[in-house]
Amino acid sequence: MQKYGISAGQIIGMMFWTIMGTAVISLPVTIGLHAPRDAWAAAVLFTIGGMALGLIVGALANRFPRKDFVVYTQQVLGTFIGKLLILVFLVWLFHTIGLVLWQITNFVKLSLLPETPIAPIMAIVLLPSAYVVYDGIEGIARSSQVVFLPTVIILFFLYLLLIPDVNLQNLLPVFEDGAANILRSSITPLAWAGEIMFLIFLAPSINKINKTAKYSIITMALIGFGGFIGELFYTGVFGLLRQHVSNPFYSLIRYIKPTAFIERYDILFVTINLLGNFVKLSVFLYVFVLCLSQWLGMKSHRPLVLPSSVALLFSTQYFVSSPNELVLFLDNVFPLYTIPLLYGFPSLVLLVAVIRGIKG
Template identity: 80%
Template sequence: MQKYRISGGQLIGMMFWTIMGTAIISLPVLIGHHAPRDAWAAAVLFTIGGIGLSLIVGALANRFPRRDFVVYSQQVLGTWMGKLLILAFLVWLFHTMGFVLWQIANFISLSLLPKTPIVAIMAILLLPSVYVVFDGIESLSRCSQVIFLPTIIIIYLLYLMLIPDVNLENLLPIFGDGAANIFRASITPLAWAGEIMFVVFLAPFLNKAGNTIKYPVITMVLIGFGGVINELFYTAVFGLLRQHSSNPFYSLIRYIRPTAFVERYDILFVTINLLGNFVKLSVFLYIFVLGLSQLMGMKSHRPLTLPSAAALLLSTNYLVNSPNELVAFLDTVFPLYTIPLLYGLPALVLLVAAIRRIK
């Protein structure tokens, strides 16, 4: 299973878009709902939480270098407990993947292909992801590496283009929304940051084992930086209007002042986002298939790829009924079970391993 080694840079490339892909689409609405002017502060909290989790995750990976998480967590927590928790995680993963796929397809539908049925969009989104997961971690890491650098450069170019429209006064009064609101606004983002714990699954593939802490931390810093800038811009350009937009990212990119050759940039940025979401979807699918195959003790993850994808496609039918419902769900219910699972599981394994002195 671990023939191929990935480098730290590839790991960062994979994890960055895994979290950012839909964070960029969905989080601003949720944050803006509670704290429109101080959204950036919520983003800072999100970064801090993420870094905290990265430290835990890194320490855990360092403790068990080159061992599969599924295997050693069963060792640490006991076979049944371990299997149960891993299964819970996989169920969470499948469920989340479902509405992640829906979110991405919805965004594409909203911006590029309004009349195409969502199922068709989801099918073509899944196609390259299935292919890359089937090929294995080697293809996945290389693709992510290729995609990573150009896409974030272009995305940050976007913000450069909006600088003339920034009205810093919109951010005042600082902390005018109140600390309580800021905390409330950062809860769902913290759940999103929990996805950094996927690193435990990918850590066995790293070429330099035992040095795993810095990669998730670097990734979180990059994401956090991006997130803070995002929120700053949304508020600075739109003021209170950001609460009234169902997709601030999209509104923002549509607002860019027309330039000489390309008048409207929204399609460019939706494309970039689509590439990033390809990485996200592929990483999710890969971890799901990997985890499931390791849980069942299978040698290779390949046979599970296509059935999982098919199941995913079918399940989205039942998962999401309307975007508003999804937003409300993400705001209230989602963090309640996600944060304990994603933060708790690695922390628990680390703690118990430390207590029982298992190496």
């Protein structure tokens, strides 16, 4: 369906922010609930899980090069089961896009526009993503490439400024939170890492499709490292207080000591967040409309962009009612169905394809 070839830098940029976009908002909170001192350990399990899934995605991409996941799933599992599983995935995806949209909107509302009703913010956040998705994968890939490097450099710069405030004593004693709590804190991040599975849908457009596994591993290593450093900083700077702030990353940036040159760094965080989440929302929406169009047997995803966006706009407002409710949901419910779906679905397709000896 798509002719544009995505380069290595573009796919890594896309997947980096696809996972990291809301991870920087929500994961520090859910991880901190269970293992505030050993939070960095959650990043290790997150990376291992994501890399393992990346290998499965790479194997599928190698087995079915230039073929769409929706098509070969039906070939491997049979039309009925294939369509049913894709439908389940679509329902999950629609709901998750809603959660993503709500998180971005809620952040904008809390940090920038407290008086503005949530609906107009949602519309404004969704509009650029809908536009770029309508244009196709090329627009998303190119904008991801543009966004990736400056945002990562700014993030690095912000962390550098915080080094004097890091108290490594706050990380001691190591592993005091206990193995059970560390594992518990890793569950929600593991669900997030599952989003590397979206590479399956983008793989047919990747220039060097045989390197899909390598790209996913590089992406997960980058995100894992970012998460590891982030968690070290949250605990190093805030200690146990990290459990009490609603957005540790935002609080961290606001904590940077003002200098004569720059007094406030908040806007840098807001910029990174909005740019990164623009990429995230665009990739999610693109995968949704692409998948739906293929599921419905349509030739193009474009007619679905506007209706899907409008449907999201209306339904998202009813998905979540408060930030605390969302945190509890992400901590207790979201991983329960997300991990089996995102890890299990591609694994099942690969397993059956190997057993049945089906190749693309």
